[in-house]
Amino acid sequence: MSEQCQICFASAAQWEADSLEDHIVNAHGGDEPSVRAIYGDEFAYLFGDADDAPEADGPDDTGRNGGDSGGPPAGNGIGDTGGAGAAAGGGAGAVDDEMYGRKWFxxxxxxxxxxxxxxxxxxxxxxxxxxxxxxxxxxxxxxxxxxxxxxxxxxxxxxxxxxxxxxxxxxxxxxxxxxxxxxxxxxxxxxxxxxxxxxxxxxxxxxxxxxxxxxxxxxxxxxxxxxMMVHSVxxxxxxxxxxxxxxxxxxxxxxxxxxxxxxxxxxxxxxxxxxxxxxxxxxxxxxxxxxxxxxxxxxxxxxxxxxxxxxxxxxxxxxxxxxxxxxxxxxxxxxxxxxxxxxxxxxxxxxxxxTDQDATMTIRGSVFDVADSFRLVEDKYPHDMDADERPAVVLAPALGRLRSNDINESSLELLARNTILQNRLADFDPSTAWGGNFMVYGPEEKMEEVSSYVTDGTLQSILNGEEFLDSANTAGVETVDVQVNQLVIPYLDDVFMWGTLWNPRMPSLESMYDHAKRLKDEGQTSQAEDLREVWGEVESLFSCLGRDNML
Missing domain, CATH: 3.40.50.1440 (Tubulin/FtsZ, GTPase domain)
Structure with missing residues (x-):
């Protein structure tokens, strides 16, 4: 594989330079924090650190960290329940130059x-x-x-x-x-x-x-x-x-x-x-x-x-x-x-x-990458389903909070109820989901108590329970997998739960499907003909919703 810059991911063929060093100087010479974060001290001499200058043969590929240095940012993701800064000002992008490895486009x-x-x-x-x-x-x-x-x-x-x-x-x-x-x-x-x-x-x-x-x-x-594509249908x-x-x-x-x-x-x-x-x-x-x-x-x-x-x-x-x-x-x-x-x-x-090594905010816990939210579900699709026909995984969203100062099994049940039943952000039946990915997070003093319930499986057991995902109610050999992650987030007052439930039945979608199917079967209009042309794609998606269809 050709050499690649680990800051911009450009390959050697794309550089307007003869070497990685020249590329770093030309393309990233004004971004010292990123160079130091991604390549450690390997190119420190470019910024005046003479003691770090390489031997005559120049830099090699050893000692690179591939961009995995630095700590994480944080925030609450829900409401402004604590820790707000004081005066206005500063403007958007005030911390932009300190960041690297961004998540979404x-x-x-x-x-x-x-x-x-x-x-x-x-x-x-x-x-x-x-x-x-x-x-x-x-x-x-x-x-x-x-x-x-x-x-x-x-x-x-x-x-x-x-x-x-x-x-x-x-x-x-x-x-x-x-x-x-x-x-x-x-x-x-x-x-x-x-x-x-x-x-x-x-x-x-x-x-x-x-x-x-x-x-x-x-x-x-x-x-x-x-x-992330953001749109309506x-x-x-x-x-x-x-x-x-x-x-x-x-x-x-x-x-x-x-x-x-x-x-x-x-x-x-x-x-x-x-x-x-x-x-x-x-x-x-x-x-x-x-x-x-x-x-x-x-x-x-x-x-x-x-x-x-x-x-x-x-x-x-x-x-x-x-x-x-x-x-x-x-x-x-x-x-x-x-x-x-x-x-x-x-x-x-x-x-x-x-790349800001002195950043005061930290997230500590079991984080997961974007692909972790859906790749596991792909294994549950029929093995003989052609990749071009396999529909996207549906991640039914939920988000809740627990305001109680007492952290115990009963209060965590309340948190699960608030998240999955009260604060569903779409119409779905959690007891029909193929499983789900959950993240519980909050301030350190409360997460210390929550952590023990996550570690010993209590929270997972609650989520698997009959009132929520009802994981014991399955037909066949496939299991209902529930992933639970936990994070310590500074400057929060409450504990929050974020969740995505995989491929559940969605009653409002079923109603839409029934309406469209009648039009497809009986209509003699251009709209009906358009439906008939894409109906194979419709069936692929809707046939995978609900645990009865988990193969």
């Missing part, structure tokens, strides 16, 4: 995706302006981000466009529009097939908007631990364009010689039982089925969020996000808070690396 597609990524960026900047140490979660967690849409008016109203980029309409047309020059820039009108067509048009005749036009750096995408752009763009990321941006591809996840907002879909005669239900099925072929894992459940959770999970009511539509301000909190907790589940 976020791509917000369509109106819902734009609003959610906006909310994440405002949360990051709120923490940074207030000098809160938990700002390190997002500063260390984001490798990059971008917004894409077919509707120029929606883009113009975003925090991203107005505050961060200060873009004009012409700037947005060239940097953020899907289907540039192919439509009128007013959205897709609930037609997912149109969203797919304009996205495909961006890549026609060898074009690559990631390289040539869109405001997203290909190297930042490659450097991220994982990619209700309307035409998020439903239709997102699967195409996801496929094109693999085809045009990611390295094509990897044995295992970089993980791509989808945070997807699905239709609620009531609300706007009634205004469009079930179109949102049909789009939901199609959008989930198509993105399940393009992504590795889906995290479905349901507005009805986000609304309930917003009574308990209220992270501070300044300006959210200015840039998010009023009906989504409260709904997006628990969604952002869930993503914030997921971001600290594995540890972005700090």
């Amino acid at each position: 976020l791509v917000g597609v369509g109106g819902a995706g734009n609003n959610i990524v906006d909310a994440v960026l405002m949360r990051r900047d709120t923490l940074s302006r207030n000098h809160e140490d938990r700002a390190r979660i997002w500063e260390g967690g984001l490798a990059g981000y971008g917004l894409l849409n077919t509707n120029i008016a929606e883009l113009e109203q975003t925090y991203y466009a107005k505050e961060l980029k200060q873009y004009s309409r012409n700037d947005l047309l060239s940097n953020s529009i899907i289907g540039f020059g192919k439509h009128g820039y007013s959205g897709m009108g609930y037609r997912w097939s149109n969203g797919a067509k304009v996205a495909e048009a961006d890549f026609a005749d060898g074009a690559n908007p990631f390289r040539d036009r869109w405001d997203m750096t290909q190297q930042d995408i490659r450097d991220a631990q994982a990619i 209700t309307k035409g752009t998020g439903c239709g364009a997102t699967p195409v763009i996801t496929d094109k990321i693999r085809e045009h941006v990611l390295e094509d010689d990897l044995v295992i591809d970089k993980a791509i996840l989808s945070s997807v907002v699905i239709p609620s039982e009531g609300g706007k879909q009634s205004e469009v005669g079930g179109r949102a239900k049909t789009n939901g089925v199609v959008g989930l099925a198509r993105i399940s072929r393009a992504a590795d894992a889906l995290i479905p969020f349901n507005n009805d459940h986000l609304r309930l959770a917003s009574k308990d999970i209220t992270p501070r996000i300044d300006n959210l009511d200015r840039y998010n539509p009023p009906e989504y301000v409260d709904l997006n808070k628990p969604l952002v909190a869930f993503l914030e907790a997921f971001t600290m589940s594995s540890t972005p690396q700090l």
Whole structure:
């Protein structure tokens, strides 16, 4: 394998230099913390440390740490229950230069995706302006981000466009529009097939908007631990364009010689039982089925969020996000808070690396990487299912908190109940899940007590119990696996539980599926014909939901 820079991951063929040393000088000479963190003292002499100069033969590949140095950042991921910094100021990105090894590249597609990524960026900047140490979660967690849409008016109203980029309409047309020059820039009108067509048009005749036009750096995408697509499946752009763009990321941006591809996840907002879909005669239900099925072929894992459940959770999970009511539509301000909190907790589940060796915030515990959240589930799919037909793993989200000062088995049962039953962020039946991944975290004094219940299996036993995952109720030889991780997070008052439950039954999705199936079987319209063309993908996804289908 050719030599590769462990800071930017460029291969020797991509360097504008004759050696690794020259590449470090040319490309990273102004970033001493990253060089020292990734290569230790190997190139210290480049920054004036004469005693560390190499022998005449120059540096070799020994002694590199591969980027694993440094401690982790922290934060709470839920609400501002303690430890806020004092005065405002400092601005976004105040700790950016101290970070390396970032976790996510976020791509917000369509109106819902734009609003959610906006909310994440405002949360990051709120923490940074207030000098809160938990700002390190997002500063260390984001490798990059971008917004894409077919509707120029929606883009113009975003925090991203107005505050961060200060873009004009012409700037947005060239940097953020899907289907540039192919439509009128007013959205897709609930037609997912149109969203797919304009996205495909961006890549026609060898074009690559990631390289040539869109405001997203290909190297930042490659450097991220994982990619998170953020969108809805209700309307035409998020439903239709997102699967195409996801496929094109693999085809045009990611390295094509990897044995295992970089993980791509989808945070997807699905239709609620009531609300706007009634205004469009079930179109949102049909789009939901199609959008989930198509993105399940393009992504590795889906995290479905349901507005009805986000609304309930917003009574308990209220992270501070300044300006959210200015840039998010009023009906989504409260709904997006628990969604952002869930993503914030997921971001600290594995540890972005700090080059700041004196950082005061620490996470201690059993962290896990993005791939750990879904790879285990892939082993439970039928061995004879073709890889191209295997749907993404559904990670049903939940997030709860325990305010009690007394940590015992009874209070941990309350925490599990609050998380899995009260604060489900989508409509699912936990007792039908194939298993789940959980993370419990809180301040050191409380986690000392929690830790003993994690170590001796008590918390896992609670989660496996009949009221929650009901792991004893299985048919066949497959087991229901429950992973429990624990973290010590400074500056929190309460203990929190974050969880994803794997491939459970989702009653609201079943209702959408039934509606779409009737239309597919009996309809004589263009919409029905579009459904018939993708029905194999629909069946692949929905046949894997629920423990009865765990093979």
